[in-house]
Structures are given as structure tokens and as C-alpha cells.
Amino acid sequence: MHISDGVLPSSVALAGVAASAVIAVWSVRRTQPEDFPKIAVVTSAFFVASLIHVPLGPTSVHLLIPGLVGILLGDSAFVSIGLGLVLQSLLFQFGGITAIGANACMMGIPALVAGWIFRWLKGETLTRHVVAGIIAGGLGVVLAVLLLALLLMSGGEDFLGVAKLAMVAHLPVLGIESAVAGFTVSFLYRVKPDLLRSPPTLKAER
Amino acid sequence: MDFSVRVIELPLSVLALSCGGLAVLGVACVLALRVSRSRKSPDEGESERDWGIPAVDAHAEGSSPFHRWDTRIKIVSLLFTMLCLAALEQLAWAGLGLIASFAAVRVARIPFRYPLKRLAAMGAFLGMFVLVMPLTAPVRNGDTLVTFEHAAFITLNLRGLLLALLICAKACAIAVLMEPLLSTAPFPRTIQALANLGVPTFVCQMVLLAHRYVFVFQDETRRMLKGMAARGFEMRSNLDTLRTVGNFLGMLMVRSFERTQRIYDAMLSRGYDGSFPDAAEFRAQRGDWAKAGFWVAFGIGLLVADRIIR
8 A cells, every 4th residue: 555646735745755765765875785676676577576466365465575674675675665656656656646655654764674584583494494584574564554544644633544544454465464474484584695794785795 | 503404305215216226336337347457368268367457558659749858857847737726625726637637648649548547547446435434524513414314314415426526536636646746758768767866776676677577477377377277276265365376475475586586696797786777868959948847836726725715
């Protein structure tokens, strides 16, 4: 769920741009210069992955995967998410261009936190990795939804109902995201554990 | 304190009719989307969901005042106008902005289905506002409430509905204006203009590269999904589907990482130093500034009128 144009008060939208710019600069500083092109490529892989819809009863939900981005990219995740959101806004109108800062904070900060939690919990064994992946994947969604509700409510009490509905609507997504993150981590642990090593995940290949 | 609320009572049939109308509208939207999807890929003839990614600069070759506009000045002036549109507080002025956006699309000679596709992408998000806000907006002094006979538990707040419509109008006006902004110049040129305006080079590089690889990995995804379908995989609401999707994502990551490594090495060996050579030069002329003046004045004018004329 991305916030479209015209929803947020101008002050909140501009504050979002400022905050996301500061975090993005920090995130870039934490990234090796030779990794910039790789982050661009990983971003597009995530972008494509987020177009996949998983059926859920009569409807379907698309994956958000902020948690997985954090797991794989660590501190560089914020840049990756910001880039992905810019592209989604330009190509699809998913998320407004004037709300881009707020949207980047809403998805990027949970990705950072999920990445930290994953590195803290993952341990050495497959089981611990999977559990850490499930927690990080779920946490990414929970934090993103809380930030979404917070941003919506910045518009005043009129937005309370919408914020509540958005939170409830994301409950099933939470389950799906946790499970998918767990399975993806389990797959990567067996197939290419280098990607889960940290940090810098990308340099491990050289 | 003087607390006054106007209440309009309507017969229950009005509620039933409007609910039915909404349902018909929703079904029509879904059908229209289906039709446009099936028309987009007639040669594939498959029932699978279309994950097609639209080209951001589909009409870069055209000729219009927008195409001839200096890309740098176009970006700054239209972004400024968008910010003004986002700050509007009255439905009428936002509606005027929406009309102006469609006029801009017409002037730029972009087929209307492109901006309409952008509007469809926001449908679910904005629909949530229109449906929920009239029901949940708290009652304030001077509000108009709509109630229905025999259904006292439903109270619609007209102020909530107007607020939701205002949000829709603003969001649509800005979304429609994205088309003249983006699709009237080749995407690399737009990015080059951004770099020229002071956006850090690495950001521009990454947007360009990511935009390129979105299409590469989309092909990869299609191939993998086709392979999965050939082995009998079908998406359902169960844990097995989630496990398969998880493995699929993992495989996509592994392949994209490995591919990236090879591509990056190839770029380095061809002399990549963190930037692409500049392709075009920008030269601002009087006409460019005139167009900029028009859009900036329009944005400020809307905003001022919005605040002064009640």
C-alpha cells in the first residue's frame, strides 16, 4: 500500500522528503561505491518480485517484502527501497511523486530494522535463520503498516477510519510475508548462504 | 457554544440504489481492466496475469510544446505545479487542476489511455477513502449528515465525502500530469536533466540501471513462472504456494546477484567509471521560460484562489 498524491498535508510530505533524504545519505555512506550498480540491479529484482500476486481466498495480495530487502542488503536497504519506490511511482503511479519521501520512510525504515533484527537473531543453524527470517519478514510489514497509519492520521482525525481499515486489511499480508520470508531465507541458506552473510552482503562475492 | 448539524433524511431506496450503482461501477471497472489487459497481449493467448511494465517514455518521439520544452525547466515547473495541486483545500479548484492536467495531456498528444492507466493504479487506494471517510469522519459543528429511513445505524457525513473527493481530485490531477512530465522526453534525457539540476550522479546512475534491469528481470521472472507452470504449479491459498513463492524469490535473487556480478565486471572492463557520457546539451530559450512562467503562475494562481475565494 503506497500513499498517493494529495493525501498528506504539505508539511508532512515535505518533512518526509527531508527525513528520507537524510537517511538515504546515511545509507549510501554505509555502502561501498563499487556496490552502487549492484544495488540498482537488486532493486529491480525486488521491484519485479513485488509484482507477484499471491492468491488469498477470493482476492490476491502482492508482496511488499521490505523485510527481505533488509535481510539481503542490510544498511543499504534504504537506498534500494527508495529507488524502487521512485520507479514504481514513475512507471505505475503506485505512490505519489509528492509523497515519495513519506513512502520511502514508510517502507525503508522497517527494512532497516528488519535487517538489524535478522542479523541479531540469525545465529548459525538453518532453524535459527528461518525463525529470524520469519520474524524479520513479519516485523517489516508490522512497522510499515504502523507508519502508514501514523502518516494517514497526520491529516487529522478524519483519517482515523481509513487508518484503521488499512491496518486491518494488512493482517493477512502479515502472515503471507512472514511465511515467504522464512521460505526464501531457508532456500538461500541452502543454495547461496553468502547472500545472508553480513555486512557487506554484496562484497562477499568478490 | 452553538452546535448545529444539518440532517437530511432520505428513503432507504436511495441507499439501495446507490449501493447497487457502486457495485455496477466496480464490476464495470474490473471488466474494463480485463478487456484492456487481453487487448494488450493478444498474441500470448494465455490466461495468466499480465505483469507487463509500461514504458515510461512511450511518446518521446512526438512533437508538441511539451516535447520541445527544455527538459530541465519542464521538470522543475511541473513539479512545482504538482506541489501546488497537492496543497489545495477546495474541491472546485482541485477539479480545475484535474481539467488542466487532461488539457496538458491533450496538448502533449498522448493518448488518454496512458493517464487513465495511472488513475486505475490508484483506484483501490482512493476507493478506500471514498467508501470509508463518509462513514467514519467525526461529526463537527456545521456538518451535514445524511441518514436513511429504517436504517438509522448508517450515517453519512457529507464533509467526509467531500474530503475524500478532494483527495481523489488532487491525486488524479497530479497523476495525469505525470504523463506530460515523463513521457515527452526519452527517459535517459529526463535523468540527465535531473543530474544537470544537481541530483547526485550516483542516484541518476542507479535509477537508469534499475530501470533497465526491471525489464531484464521481468523476462527472467516470466521464464521462471512459465517453467513452474509447465511442471504443474498453480497458485492457491495454501502453505505450499507460499513455499514455492519463497523458493522462487530466492532463486530470482541468486540469479540476479550472479548476473549482476558478470554485468558489472563487463562494464568495468569497458571503462565504466561511475558515470555515463552526456548525450545531449540543454539550452534554455525564451519560449522555455514562457512555458515555465505559465505553469508556475497557474500553480500559484490555483493556490491563491483556493485560499482566498471561499
